[in-house]
Amino acid sequence: xxxxxxxxxxxxxxxxxxxxxxxxxxxxxxxxxxxxxxxxxxxxxxxxxxxxxxxxxxxxxxxxxxxxxxxxxxxxxxxxxxxxxxxxxxxxxxxxxxxxxxxxxxxx
Amino acid sequence: xxxxxxxxxxxxxxxxxxxxxxxxxxxxxxxxxxxxxxxxxxxxxxxxxxxxxxxxxxxxxxxxxxxxxxxxxxxxxxxxxxxxxxxxxxxxxxxxxxxxxxxxxxxxxxx
Numbered sequence: 001x002x003x004x005x006x007x008x009x010x011x012x013x014x015x016x017x018x019x020x021x022x023x024x025x026x027x028x029x030x031x032x033x034x035x036x037x038x039x040x041x042x043x044x045x046x047x048x049x050x051x052x053x054x055x056x057x058x059x060x061x062x063x064x065x066x067x068x069x070x071x072x073x074x075x076x077x078x079x080x081x082x083x084x085x086x087x088x089x090x091x092x093x094x095x096x097x098x099x100x101x102x103x104x105x106x107x108x
Numbered sequence: 109x110x111x112x113x114x115x116x117x118x119x120x121x122x123x124x125x126x127x128x129x130x131x132x133x134x135x136x137x138x139x140x141x142x143x144x145x146x147x148x149x150x151x152x153x154x155x156x157x158x159x160x161x162x163x164x165x166x167x168x169x170x171x172x173x174x175x176x177x178x179x180x181x182x183x184x185x186x187x188x189x190x191x192x193x194x195x196x197x198x199x200x201x202x203x204x205x206x207x208x209x210x211x212x213x214x215x216x217x218x219x
Contacts, residue, residue, distance in 0.1 A: 047209075050207065088152070100152070
């Protein structure tokens, strides 16, 4: 099973600041089948990025993602109030599908 | 746009079987890999299983207790989890990973 480790655990930032989130996989992710999600309290995950760097439909261009193999990064160029919540990474190229432990982005 | 809606009992007794249904609208049920994913309170997301037409795959940690099935006429995906314990308390999501997710349904295992 591919273990995904996210860092940092928590980011305390102000609106307008830049956020950089990381996710490291214990093995190479097959064909970059890799996604980033944002989850807000009481809601299901919302996909931001799939295929490691492809923004999902309707996702603002302040969200950019990069990476391949075992190291992946999500960058939010200027945080908006609606961007605060828990971010999860996921690999869906190998079975079982696995998720990271999450990075909480909170308002400073 | 695909819409998914989970339904089922919110409370299940220990040792019994958890049964959930996911209703699909907006696209052909035969065109997607359908997964069940759960999230215990305060914990990370955990993939349970997927089904694509007649093809299935399971998380090894749950495989012995899980059944997943498709009813194409009703456009529904079903999940059964047997011999539940308190550790199975979670919000259960139906999803076509990565793009489409349901809102989730909370299942509590308690006597």
